[in-house]
Amino acid sequence: xISEFKKINQNQIIIVLSLFCILISIVLSLFxxxxxxxxxxxxxxxxxxxxxxxxKYKKNQVRKISGYIDQENIREILEYANKFSSDNDxxxxxxEQKYPGMYYFLQNAYSSYGEENSxxxxxxxxxxxxxxxxxNKVKTKMYASGESLQPAExxxxxxxxxxxxxxxxxxxxxDQWPIIIKSLIFTYGAIIFLAIIMASRxxxxxxxxxxxKIINQRNIEVKQRIIVNKLKMFYGYILLVFLLCTLTIFAIxxxxxxxxxxxxxxxxxxxxxxxxxxxxxGEMISKYILGAFLSICAIGGxxxxxxxxxxxxxxxxxxxxxxxVFPIILKSSLLNSYKLSxxxxxxxxxxxxxxxxxxxxxxxxxxxxxxxxYYLICLVSIVIFIMSNYIILRKxxxx
Numbered sequence: 001x002i003s004e005f006k007k008i009n010q011n012q013i014i015i016v017l018s019l020f021c022i023l024i025s026i027v028l029s030l031f032x033x034x035x036x037x038x039x040x041x042x043x044x045x046x047x048x049x050x051x052x053x054x055x056k057y058k059k060n061q062v063r064k065i066s067g068y069i070d071q072e073n074i075r076e077i078l079e080y081a082n083k084f085s086s087d088n089d090x091x092x093x094x095x096e097q098k099y100p101g102m103y104y105f106l107q108n109a110y111s112s113y114g115e116e117n118s119x120x121x122x123x124x125x126x127x128x129x130x131x132x133x134x135x136n137k138v139k140t141k142m143y144a145s146g147e148s149l150q151p152a153e154x155x156x157x158x159x160x161x162x163x164x165x166x167x168x169x170x171x172x173x174x175d176q177w178p179i180i181i182k183s184l185i186f187t188y189g190a191i192i193f194l195a196i197i198m199a200s201r202x203x204x205x206x207x208x209x210x211x212x213k214i215i216n217q218r219n220i221e222v223k224q225r226i227i228v229n230k231l232k233m234f235y236g237y238i239l240l241v242f243l244l245c246t247l248t249i250f251a252i253x254x255x256x257x258x259x260x261x262x263x264x265x266x267x268x269x270x271x272x273x274x275x276x277x278x279x280x281x282g283e284m285i286s287k288y289i290l291g292a293f294l295s296i297c298a299i300g301g302x303x304x305x306x307x308x309x310x311x312x313x314x315x316x317x318x319x320x321x322x323x324x325v326f327p328i329i330l331k332s333s334l335l336n337s338y339k340l341s342x343x344x345x346x347x348x349x350x351x352x353x354x355x356x357x358x359x360x361x362x363x364x365x366x367x368x369x370x371x372x373x374y375y376l377i378c379l380v381s382i383v384i385f386i387m388s389n390y391i392i393l394r395k396x397x398x399x
């Protein structure tokens with residue numbers, strides 16, 4: 001396998017791109033940490049606290065009230081907020097000082113989709129549960145454009161899915177997890193580019209160096225061994241870079257901030273309150289990492305197949321880029337075609353962006369079974385990965 005890597009890395013572009021992936025995993029983590037900001041109110045005035053200091057401050061503040069949220073907690077917070085006669089900044093600061101993070105959480109939870117900033121928690125009905133609030137949020141999201149594009153039967157199944165959620169929401173410090181997610185999304189995008197470049201050279205390297213004629217003179221067993229070694233080298237190397245980048249991001253962010261909030265539901269993250277995925281943050285992160293790696297392997301496998309057939313660097317690169325980029329462009333341009341957008345949504349490239357499917361209200365039905373986009377993305381990625389490598393090995397026996 002080492003000899004195969006030496007072949008593909010003759011111009012050292014693979015090493016440069018690999019180091020770039022690791023570098024941006026470091027730079028992005030530090031960039032998003034430094035870009036964080038929160039506010040302190042202990043002095044009676046709003047004080048802006050940024051970077052790692054802000055994250056640690058928010059963590060210590062939220063720790064005072066962390067725990068499961070029940071209706072009694074919500075009534076207590078609303079009762080305290082309603083003591084104030086107006087909705088000015090002083091009222092907000094007093095509520096936020098006593099219940100750090102809860103004002104913003106309740107504002108996002110109980111407001112209509114897209115109207116979070118103009119909503120006052122004083123308008124919340126203290127008898128309305130968080131489960132009911134989530135249903136209302138999802139419904140206003142469905143009809144955000146005036147009408148829902150989803151069939152009525154899908155809407156029913158979505159609300160049936162939400163009704164099954166009996167997990168109480170645990171409020172905790174979770175601000176480090178969005179930083180991890182943003183860092184992973186961009187880093188995994190860079191790893192896709194690395195995989196495409198590697199795939200574009202995997203089988204054409206012998207043709208470029210005039211070694212293909214010598215290899216073709218060997219028997220089938222020797223040629224198959226070479227092909228298997230190439231595939232092992234490719235997937236092993238991608239796995240190594242993937243793990244190094246992932247662990248680097250986790251180390252930079254979690255060592256100073258810890259894993260607090262990993263058991264909280266994803267709905268604690270305000271932007272994900274309307275998500276129909278009933279996962280904890282720990283489940284979301286672990287499933288995202290698995291799904292992203294499967295997606296990268298599928299895109300890489302597709303590129304390897306094209307390169308095996310064409311033995312041409314440029315055509316492989318262009319076709320694999322199209323396979324990766326077009327689904328992203330089409331998804332954003334087919335918003336009014338619900339059926340087509342559902343098909344585009346399960347292309348492997350969408351597995352690299354967790355927000356692509358976490359924010360989606362699409363579901364896929366098979367009889368009484370309901371599947372969320374994440375599982376279809378993983379399934380399609382596995383099928384493409386297996387079929388690409390099977391076709392290569394199959395064709396090698398026939399040549």
